[in-house]
Amino acid sequence: MGAPGGRLRGSLALLTDLYQFTMAYGYWRAGRHREPAEFELFFRRCPFQGGFALGAGLSECLAFLRTFRFSQADIEYLESVLPITTEKAFFDYLRTVDASEVSVSSAPEGSVVFSRVPIFQVKGPLLVVQLLETTLLCLVNYASLVATNAARFRLIAGPDKKLMEMGLRRAQGPDGGLSASKYSYVGGFDFTSNVLAGKLYGIPVRGTVAHSYVSSFTSLDEVNPRVLRPVSGEEPVDFPSRVEAWLSKVCRLLQVPAERVHCGERAAFVSYAVTFPHNFQGLVDTYCVMRSGIPNFCAVALALNELGYRAIGVRLDSGDLARQSVEIRQVFRTCSAHFHVPWFESIPIAVSNDVSEWNLEELAQEGNEIDMIGVGTHLVTCPLQPSLGCVYKLVKVNGCPRLKVTEDEEKTTIPGSKVVYRLWDAAGFPYMDLMALEEEPPPRAGKEVEFWLLGRNKEAGKAVPASVEILHRLYLKDGQICQALPSLTEIKKHAQTSLSKLSPAHKRLQDPEAYQVAMTQKLHALLTDLQRDSP
Amino acid sequence: MGAPGGRLRGSLALLTDLYQFTMAYGYWRAGRHREPAEFELFFRRCPFQGGFALGAGLSECLAFLRTFRFSQADIEYLESVLPITTEKAFFDYLRTVDASEVSVSSAPEGSVVFSRVPIFQVKGPLLVVQLLETTLLCLVNYASLVATNAARFRLIAGPDKKLMEMGLRRAQGPDGGLSASKYSYVGGFDFTSNVLAGKLYGIPVRGTVAHSYVSSFTSLDEVNPRVLRPVSGEEPVDFPSRVEAWLSKVCRLLQVPAERVHCGERAAFVSYAVTFPHNFQGLVDTYCVMRSGIPNFCAVALALNELGYRAIGVRLDSGDLARQSVEIRQVFRTCSAHFHVPWFESIPIAVSNDVSEWNLEELAQEGNEIDMIGVGTHLVTCPLQPSLGCVYKLVKVNGCPRLKVTEDEEKTTIPGSKVVYRLWDAAGFPYMDLMALEEEPPPRAGKEVEFWLLGRNKEAGKAVPASVEILHRLYLKDGQICQALPSLTEIKKHAQTSLSKLSPAHKRLQDPEAYQVAMTQKLHALLTDLQRDSP
Incomplete structure (x- = not known):
């Protein structure tokens, strides 16, 4: 399965914001470029005022990381746009940069995901993982948005009607159209009108x-x-x-x-x-x-x-x-x-x-x-919310947990290296994503666990999960794929399974019940400590 | 200036809807594939409830047309998805298809354009020009939409504030982001954060x-x-x-x-x-x-x-x-x-x-x-209207004018090969786009001309233009570029000039005065005749 990135000539390494390079130079000059760092990629609110999203774009991110490297032409261009005082040795260093020390954990592609829970956890040298920000966001945001939008159309249409994506002429250019076809299929569409998407991804075409x-x-x-x-x-x-x-x-x-x-x-x-x-x-x-x-x-x-x-x-x-x-x-x-x-x-x-x-x-x-419904514009442009606001935030550097404190509680990040546990109830529904520090013992099925809901920092609650699942898997370890990657059809199937297990209360398209996202007591204590220490 | 198409490996010839191929086979089998045909590309309503749009995407369309051709792999894929009864000779014919008999007239890229006035006129063999529909729409729709959106931001900000596009992470994938950077620049932005857009298009980057x-x-x-x-x-x-x-x-x-x-x-x-x-x-x-x-x-x-x-x-x-x-x-x-x-x-x-x-x-x-404003999401996703509804309609085939009649007057197409005259008033503002049949004598400055406004078919009006401009130029003649193509900076400059000449009444962002679009008496008579003859 080719990434849109893969279809663009040359590497996508420059497909990022300029400030990533000015920061990279700052880190490099301060000798901090190789400090171990960890970022998390997540959204703050579920799209379309809904209760869930489908996480998508992982395969393309991994394909991008495997070829991440600056060409001679890239370096020359960077030399022409960075301040003239930028040291030549920095560009020599950039020539050696790749993702061979980067590790990525992620929820399996197509999983149901919730606000403020990391979709990806990205670890590696500070300079490199900072440089990846914009490209990863670009690859995940639209993929997840349109997959989620498609899933909503599927929920309304019910399982029997056939759904066909036909939005190519209304998408953001050729690649926007291809991404729309691909991730609408993941979200539950049956067909596409887009012939190139059929050829590249094996999606059934109709017309x-x-x-x-x-x-x-x-x-x-x-x-x-x-x-x-x-x-x-x-x-x-x-x-x-x-x-x-x-x-x-x-x-x-x-x-x-x-x-x-x-x-x-x-x-x-x-x-x-x-x-x-x-x-x-x-x-x-x-x-x-x-x-x-x-x-x-x-x-x-x-x-x-x-x-x-x-x-x-x-x-x-x-x-x-x-x-x-x-x-x-x-x-x-x-x-x-x-x-x-x-x-x-x-x-x-x-x-x-x-x-x-x-x-x-x-x-x-x-x-x-x-019997069959063709959807174009409203599927591919997602007019109810045309962008998913995923962000990519530093949670740890050089062994120290980091947070961004703002007056807006929702924008405060959750610090530290974390494991996310998905707790399931006795009826077979997931009902809480619990973030814990890496060093904590995992919650256990049938055992009481204390939690602090995000956004309600005043009081702890207690839960007894019927079963416990670790949300993330390690997909990239030191630049090497370390998990078999599913085909597009398997991703689609996983998305449908993941959705089918979600309680109808969270799947309601209007006024869904909010899924619970929480921290353990230890993580909550760390957050409170760090908030107290900051001005 | 590379087209996004040019950045995608291989040709974009398959980046189209499947029904273009089923229709192509229909034409071929009926022996109609080489009938001379003419399509027009236009939108029915100005985006964002505004009074104008900027036409953009021409250079990329021309780049696409110059390489339009099916590879062996494309043909094999088509053989696998078209009905099994499709004759082999059709695929042999497709192998020979290119745009060498296609001609394109267009308003210069970046021009102010109005509803129902063709942005492009595309002539060539019926089968070929039909096949081009979706790709041309895909290349024009978003380009024009985001250029227009950028122009609106520029109109509000005024000429002095610097505007920077920074929407890469919210666009529809890599190519959506590149298109956004490129056409925001055309529409009046000064900078982009997108480094690859800087490298590919020479747009000044900041960060x-x-x-x-x-x-x-x-x-x-x-x-x-x-x-x-x-x-x-x-x-x-x-x-x-x-x-x-x-x-x-x-x-x-x-x-x-x-x-x-x-x-x-x-x-x-x-x-x-x-x-x-x-x-x-x-x-x-x-x-x-x-x-x-x-x-x-x-x-x-x-x-x-x-x-x-x-x-x-x-x-x-x-x-x-x-x-x-x-x-x-x-x-x-x-x-x-x-x-x-x-x-x-x-x-x-x-x-x-x-x-x-x-x-x-x-x-x-x-x-x-x-002093400087960075705009991301609201620029690149155009949430006020996330797609421009350009259409591509047959206006003539085998020498006969064609129209699509519907109960919705706005959706009725204007038949026949046309010339569009832009009429200017004495104050130096354009005030009417007048569509005429090709064979009619052009309106002349200072001479009275009769017109019928679109959507008001009951009464004719009379105008005396201070000057008359032909809107379209021939850019592609039988597959060959026949007009020097402007650089991106020149397109941007043309867009700003074109906008600066438009009356403020049409540039108001809310409740603008509608620009007049009209037909000559002869064209109006043709339309009426054809409408009468259809059931």
């Missing part, structure tokens, strides 16, 4: 025709070739004339004036059917859905049926999708019964048209006959 | 330090080296002790208790100053701005001053930015007067902290002492 195809035809004379051989292998028949015959029957049945049914649209359908007889799907809203698109579709599909082929669906791209899907299903049932074609009543109906989380919920409530 | 740098220090003992040589070249001095001496004076002057001024923060500033004596800038809000950050900064800056160096600024990243900037400026003035250091009162103040269009307007109204 039919656009309105431009339909409107490019004006009459049946333009259809060529006109003949179609029945599935049985008999002599080819003149397909347009069969369709015309079926159209009369359909129009009579549906009481639609045949002369108002658009013949350019019919020509487009006939042409497409002759081209893809096993895969005929009609885009039915170029003109009028019920008086042109659907009669044309039925005529073509019934003519195909006569030759032994089954149409695979219709697509609707405008108007009231739920209402129209119900009306279309009714027509399919009428045709099915009248013409004795049983499969006709269950022809899949696909819809698109600026589907948002909000109108997907409306659709779900109204009752509809929709 | 100082992060909070993690400041909080990584605990005491002045950690400062190393401690000595700094005066600008004059005299003997190096022990810098930390100079700073301590200045701190006492500053604290007395500002009536701040010296023991509460954070010594870790001071160590970080001292270390940075020794490292970059000509470029010292203080990030003053890691602890308390007025009781720690500013006293520390002043002590270090005054100690530097003694050695002949001038600090270059402070940066604030939290709290009430306008109010704090005023308080900080007051301190600088006090120090300037008291210590007789004239330049001290005008030390630049830079701010960041989730700056949005809305709070930039607030800042602008409140009165402030800010």
Whole structure:
């Protein structure tokens, strides 16, 4: 699985903010560049005012770290932009820098994660791990955001409807589009329209025709070739004339004036059917859905049926999708019964048209006959919250825990090298992420553990977990991958499993119950001590 | 100037929706693939409820077109995903496809453009120009959106404040971040924090330090080296002790208790100053701005001053930015007067902290002492409207004008090969984009011309333009670039010129006056005829 990074020519080592280099020089000149340091990557609030996020982007971060190194051209560019007083020896040092002393622990990619709990823990020489900040954030933020957004669409749509990502033209350029396709799949989408994403990541691709195809035809004379051989292998028949015959029957049945049914649209359908007889799907809203698109579709599909082929669906791209899907299903049932074609009543109906989380919920409530939903803009741009605010904070340097104190409690970091335990209740749901210092003994199943909830520093609570899981695994040890990396399909599966185990109260899209994130007594004491010592 | 496409390994030819290929096969099998066709790329509404957009992305589209071609691996992938009945000869044909018969006219990159007026006109064989749709949209939509967003920030900030883009970590992955940096620059930003964007596009880069740098220090003992040589070249001095001496004076002057001024923060500033004596800038809000950050900064800056160096600024990243900037400026003035250091009162103040269009307007109204503003999330993700809805519509095929008729007037396309004339008034403002059929004589300066405003089809109007400009230029003729392409700096300059000529009424960010977009009588008649002929 290639990282977008991997697809960019050369290394991504310069894809970072300039201040990382000025700081690096500061550390280097002070002789602090090799001090052991630890950063944590986390977000402060779950996106979309929801109760969870899916952590994503790990594989791409690891791919980036494995090739992290400055080229000669990179160094020359840096020499041109850093202050002229910058010592040459610093650039010589940068030439030797790589991630061979960097270690990364992470929740498995696709895991459900919560606010203020580290997704990644990154250890290594201060200079190197500081330089990684922006690139890691860039690789994790959007990946996790769009995976979470996709998961929300999946939660609303339910497990049975097919979901297709089709946002390429609305994404932030080529790579934004590829990331959107990849992480929407992780979050629970079935298909993408993006062919390159299909090729690079093995995501199933789908697609039919656009309105431009339909409107490019004006009459049946333009259809060529006109003949179609029945599935049985008999002599080819003149397909347009069969369709015309079926159209009369359909129009009579549906009481639609045949002369108002658009013949350019019919020509487009006939042409497409002759081209893809096993895969005929009609885009039915170029003109009028019920008086042109659907009669044309039925005529073509019934003519195909006569030759032994089954149409695979219709697509609707405008108007009231739920209402129209119900009306279309009714027509399919009428045709099915009248013409004795049983499969006709269950022809899949696909819809698109600026589907948002909000109108997907409306659709779900109204009752509809929709089988597949295409989502573009509202999936890939995440308009409810177009960025995930992951941050990357120093928690330890040279053996000493560090924190950032601010007046805003939420922005205060939790100091020190930590282990995160996910506590599970007897019903089989995770209910608390408990951060502990590395040196503490782990909480044990069935044993009481004291905790201090984040943001409620006044009082301790007590919990007895039914089982205890360590959230992070070590993926990179001294620059070497030390854990088998899952395929994209496995990541997707893990995300769905992880979500399925989360209590519905935390999965509610509006006003979810907040998942508990807490510290042990020892960690709480360390935080309090450090806060007291700072001005 | 490399296209993001150019930075992706291999061609972007597959970066498109699958239905483009099913349609391509449909056209090919019907023998229509070489029919001459024309598409137009435009948006239906100006973004952000504004009155204009900047058209951007042309250079990248041209770079994409020049390399447009399917590799053997691309073809093999397509064979694996198209229906099994797809003829082998079609894939052989795809192997020969490129943009050598494609022509593109466009408004110069960076031009002010308006709704429903084509940004691009794309002509060529039907199959090829259809295949280009998604990629062109992907390259234009975000580029134009973020350039327009940047232009709005520039309009609010006014011409004097420096604007810096710093959104890399919030963009849609690496390439989203690079596009954001590039097109924010086009839209009127001065700097970027993104080093790779600096290297690839020549955009000036800026940056100082992060909070993690400041909080990584605990005491002045950690400062190393401690000595700094005066600008004059005299003997190096022990810098930390100079700073301590200045701190006492500053604290007395500002009536701040010296023991509460954070010594870790001071160590970080001292270390940075020794490292970059000509470029010292203080990030003053890691602890308390007025009781720690500013006293520390002043002590270090005054100690530097003694050695002949001038600090270059402070940066604030939290709290009430306008109010704090005023308080900080007051301190600088006090120090300037008291210590007789004239330049001290005008030390630049830079701010960041989730700056949005809305709070930039607030800042602008409140009165402030800010010199430079860093914008990240709200610039690159365009939360007010995170996607530009450009579409790509067939307007002519095989010599016949085409339109898409819908019940929604705004979604009806304007048929036929057109020339767009921009009409200017006597005051030197453009006031109407007039679309005409190619074969019509152009409107002439000083001569009356009849027009029909889009969306008001009931009545014609008359105008007498003071001057007339043809909006589009031919950039690609039969696959060859036929117009010198401007550099990024020239595009930026054109954008600023184009915007400066637009009437303030259309530039208002809220409730702008709508710019007039109209058709000639002949084009209006064609549209009416075609609408009448469709069901």
